[in-house]
Amino acid sequence: MKKNTSFLPVKHGLHGDIYVPGDKSISHRAVMFGSLAKGKTVIENFLDGEDCLHTIEIFRKLGISIERSRSSVEINSEGFKSFQEPLTPLYLGNSGTTARLMPGILVALPCYTVIYGDPFLTVRPMDRVVTPLKQMGAQIDGRKNGNFLPLSIRGTTLTGIEYKLPVKSAQVKSAVLLAGLFAEGETTVIEKAKTRDHTENMLRAFGADIRVKENAIRVTNKNDLTACNVTVPGDISSAAFFMVAAAVVPNSRITLKNVGLNKTRSGILDVLLDMNATIHITNQRKISGELLGDVTVTYSHLKGTTIASELIPRLIDEIPIIALLATQAEGTTIIKDAEELRVKETDRINAVIDVLSTLGANIEEQKDGMIIHGKTSLTGGKIKSYSDHRIAMMGIIASLITEDIVTLDDTSSIAVSYPRFFEDLKSITNE
Numbered sequence: 001m002k003k004n005t006s007f008l009p010v011k012h013g014l015h016g017d018i019y020v021p022g023d024k025s026i027s028h029r030a031v032m033f034g035s036l037a038k039g040k041t042v043i044e045n046f047l048d049g050e051d052c053l054h055t056i057e058i059f060r061k062l063g064i065s066i067e068r069s070r071s072s073v074e075i076n077s078e079g080f081k082s083f084q085e086p087l088t089p090l091y092l093g094n095s096g097t098t099a100r101l102m103p104g105i106l107v108a109l110p111c112y113t114v115i116y117g118d119p120f121l122t123v124r125p126m127d128r129v130v131t132p133l134k135q136m137g138a139q140i141d142g143r144k145n146g147n148f149l150p151l152s153i154r155g156t157t158l159t160g161i162e163y164k165l166p167v168k169s170a171q172v173k174s175a176v177l178l179a180g181l182f183a184e185g186e187t188t189v190i191e192k193a194k195t196r197d198h199t200e201n202m203l204r205a206f207g208a209d210i211r212v213k214e215n216a217i218r219v220t221n222k223n224d225l226t227a228c229n230v231t232v233p234g235d236i237s238s239a240a241f242f243m244v245a246a247a248v249v250p251n252s253r254i255t256l257k258n259v260g261l262n263k264t265r266s267g268i269l270d271v272l273l274d275m276n277a278t279i280h281i282t283n284q285r286k287i288s289g290e291l292l293g294d295v296t297v298t299y300s301h302l303k304g305t306t307i308a309s310e311l312i313p314r315l316i317d318e319i320p321i322i323a324l325l326a327t328q329a330e331g332t333t334i335i336k337d338a339e340e341l342r343v344k345e346t347d348r349i350n351a352v353i354d355v356l357s358t359l360g361a362n363i364e365e366q367k368d369g370m371i372i373h374g375k376t377s378l379t380g381g382k383i384k385s386y387s388d389h390r391i392a393m394m395g396i397i398a399s400l401i402t403e404d405i406v407t408l409d410d411t412s413s414i415a416v417s418y419p420r421f422f423e424d425l426k427s428i429t430n431e
């Protein structure tokens with residue numbers, strides 16, 4: 001359902017604590033690995049966003065017993081032999097992570113499956129996972145020679161490969177490593193730049209034989225993982241919206257509690273510091289192999305920066321909200337080497353430039369990023385979400401500092417990653 005919503009700027013700053021919801025990437029993986037593992041897996045602080053709920057539904061259709069109560073999930077599986085052939089196609093919704101990781105598992109299961117998604121997922125590239133999986137012997141076909149959903153997959157025996165990732169993508173890395181669990185011999189993935197390493201961390205916790213040496217990750221055959229409980233840290237990609245809100249709304253100070261601080265994800269903190277934001281990180285600790293802590297951000301006078309190369313995969317999902325941050329910084333901010341943004345939930349370079357230009361920002365489009373000239377005061381206006389959760393949330397955070405009312409065509413996509421977004425926003429506005 002489309003919700004057309006208007007937002008007014010806040011007057012007195014943002015204050016308070018927010019417990020951001022569980023990490024989306026980690027929640028998906030916990031369901032996948034828990035389903036492949038023998039025994040009982042309990043996941044705490046699971047993200048109940050639509051994307052992760054699709055992952056749960058898929059494993060239920062594949063015969064795995066999964067129970068949910070509030071933010072905890074219990075999976076009972078006997079491993080590989082629990083899986084059954086589903087009678088109907090498996091629906092992925094809008095979830096790119098489910099679309100890219102699931103083929104890595106389905107190619108090895110003794111059954112035939114079809115996966116399909118919503119209209120936005122249906123136009124996102126799939127050849128990035130289909131190509132290496134076919135090299136391992138997988139039987140996959142799909143629209144446009146397997147480049148687009150729907151894909152049909154017939155499970156078969158696989159052989160390990162050494163694969164140099166042509167794209168900086170944790171999703172592709174994870175698909176190949178998952179197939180590697182079922183393949184004969186060893187499978188090695190070599191990355192151009194380090195991407196999020198949740199798959200490696202969690203597979204190790206579930207008993208896989210996985211070794212990481214610089215940018216090479218090697219896994220050996222292990223049909224059945226061993227169940228293990230997972231506590232999901234707060235999602236830094238969701239926290240990022242409120243970090244930026246605190247940095248740009250005058251008189252603000254917000255603490256984001258229990259935020260995942262894994263180095264492969266925390267690029268936004270480096271950028272905030274580099275732009276002169278005032279940040280304090282406290283209460284750092286490790287849970288389920290992942291670092292987390294509390295992040296306090298205070299309103300600051302910001303300056304422009306350059307965001308490029310190895311930093312990009314460490315903040316790829318935060319670029320829309322970083323672009324808003326840059327409109328409030330003195331000087332120029334350059335974002336480059338980020339061509340992957342063109343194939344996210346929407347073309348995010350195009351969407352960010354459209355939304356922020358409509359609100360009066362001074363941004364130039366580049367093939368692989370954008371150049372933002374600050375500091376500009378933002379006006380109100382009618383903006384589009386492009387049915388992309390991160391564009392919608394960026395537009396709403398922008399509305400906190402605009403001179404006039406902002407009207408957004410549709411906020412329903414936010415449920416994909418942050419169903420509690422409006423409650424959390426209300427709790428810090430105190431108006």
Ligand code: S3P
Pocket residue numbers: 024025026097168169170171172174195196316317340
């Ligand atoms: C994800 C990896 C990233 C990210 C996506 C989640 C994951 O995609 O944009 O939201 O969970 O592995 P790529 O790895 O394709 O860049």
